[in-house]
Amino acid sequence: MNKQTIADIDIAGKQLLIRADLNVPLEKGKVGDDTRIVAALPTIRYALANGATAIVCSHLGRPKGKPDPKYSLKPVAERLAQLLDCQVHIAPDCIGPEVELMAASIPRSDVLLLENLRFMRRKRPTIQSLRSRWPRWQTFMLTMHLALRIAPTLRQLA
Numbered sequence: 001m002n003k004q005t006i007a008d009i010d011i012a013g014k015q016l017l018i019r020a021d022l023n024v025p026l027e028k029g030k031v032g033d034d035t036r037i038v039a040a041l042p043t044i045r046y047a048l049a050n051g052a053t054a055i056v057c058s059h060l061g062r063p064k065g066k067p068d069p070k071y072s073l074k075p076v077a078e079r080l081a082q083l084l085d086c087q088v089h090i091a092p093d094c095i096g097p098e099v100e101l102m103a104a105s106i107p108r109s110d111v112l113l114l115e116n117l118r119f120m121r122r123k124r125p126t127i128q129s130l131r132s133r134w135p136r137w138q139t140f141m142l143t144m145h146l147a148l149r150i151a152p153t154l155r156q157l158a
Contacts, residue, residue, distance in 0.1 A: 006043055012051035015103060018043060022058035022076050031079040041083060044111060048086070055103055056080075057094060057114040067119045077113045084111065091115050 006016075020040040025032040040056070047054040063071040074090050081088040087110040091099045094114040106112045 006046055011047060015053045015055055016047045018047065018054060018056045020044075020056055020058050022056070022073065022080075023060050024076060026060075026070075026075055029075055031075050034079050034083070037076065037079055037083060044080075044084065048084075048109060048111070051108060053103070053106055053108055054111045055106075055114065056111060057117055059118040060116050061118070063116060063118050067115075071116050071118070073113055073116050080111065080113065086110055088113055094120065 018040070020043070021036050022040065024034060024036050031037065044054050044056065058073065058076070060073055060076065061071040072090075077088045077090040087107075089102060089106060089110060089112050091102050091112060091114045093099055094117050099114065103112055
């Protein structure tokens, strides 16, 4: 089965929800090893270069379904901003009106990183379970299969 990649579609003007593996080790509030962040860069850069709004989501650690500052993605956002040389906004949550407002108003040259998916009270949130909570976000979601080292695949959400 041939899978589509981000290069196979016109993403200009669209909001792209990129599910990336940014579960990196933190040491004293800083990213200890940015290998997984670096692996996500080509997809995020491609989205930005082709006029899409990049909305990135990930989990970090095992915070047991409630917010825990120890597992915040803020250090990841800081490192991602350094590597991309652009502003990375960190959402206060991964769902809700404030997040939707941030997604609607973010400049196309910037990135929105949603807060840790595992802060939700669901045992294991999936993109499909969150889909109904992101009703206004447009059409495409990318899933990064970094562990398998295959190209990012594309699923149409509409």
